[in-house]
Amino acid sequence: MKIKGNSIRPGMVLEHNGELWLAVRSQHTMPGKGGAYQQVELKNVRTGSKLNERFRATEDIDRVRLDQSDFQYLYGDDNLLTFMDTQSFEQIEVERALLGENASYLQDGMVVTIESYEERPIGVSLPETVVLAITETEAVVKGQTAAASYKPATLENGLRIMVPPFVERGTRVVVNTADGSYAKRADV
Numbered sequence: 427m428k429i430k431g432n433s434i435r436p437g438m439v440l441e442h443n444g445e446l447w448l449a450v451r452s453q454h455t456m457p458g459k460g461g462a463y464q465q466v467e468l469k470n471v472r473t474g475s476k477l478n479e480r481f482r483a484t485e486d487i488d489r490v491r492l493d494q495s496d497f498q499y500l501y502g503d504d505n506l507l508t509f510m511d512t513q514s515f516e517q518i519e520v521e522r523a524l525l526g527e528n529a530s531y532l533q534d535g536m537v538v539t540i541e542s543y544e545e546r547p548i549g550v551s552l553p554e555t556v557v558l559a560i561t562e563t564e565a566v567v568k569g570q571t572a573a574a575s576y577k578p579a580t581l582e583n584g585l586r587i588m589v590p591p592f593v594e595r596g597t598r599v600v601v602n603t604a605d606g607s608y609a610k611r612a613d614v
Contacts, residue, residue, distance in 0.1 A: 429486070431485035434452050436451055441489075442487065445470055450469050451467040452464055463483070465478065471543075491543070493545075497509035498512055498535060504521045505521060506603055528552055531583065536556075538553070552603045555601060555602055557612045559582045563580070577589060577590075587607065593608075597608065597612075
């Protein structure tokens with residue numbers, strides 16, 4: 427599908443120079459001289475390399491449509507993660523590197539959305555939040571105010587986050603998967 431250069435938005439996948447690129451950031455620029463253009467930061471879907479490009483409003487760019495399917499996480503080893511299609515029950519293996527740090531948020535039975543292009547997985551979207559237990563944190567200091575004071579804590583998956591002072595070891599918390607931040611205490 428062709429789109430105009432000034433229609434590029436973050437999150438779109440484009441075919442440019444024979445490769446697939448994810449638009450990370452875009453900024454519309456109107457210089458004093460010359461025509462307006464869209465400054466776009468692109469990330470190569472396959473290699474992860476980055477590229478900054480300028481696209482004029484008159485340029486036609488190929489936008490790629492991705493197939494999205496729900497998959498259930500089954501298990502993982504050092505390099506591969508195994509998922510099962512929730513519709514056809516077929517299993518696929520995805521390289522752990524495709525998820526990067528987000529692979530540590532995977533839990534048994536978790537349903538994720540896998541985006542694929544020509545039947546090759548190129549992206550995995552996790553749920554917005556996950557519930558994890560705190561395994562280690564500092565003790566509460568009496569008299570410490572709750573306003574803007576956070577303390578470090580270690581989650582059951584090994585990641586470290588900042589939590590409010592009232593959160594203790596063993597507490598289950600809701601964590602945002604996008605940025606790894608504390609959202610709230612989980613309902614028991």
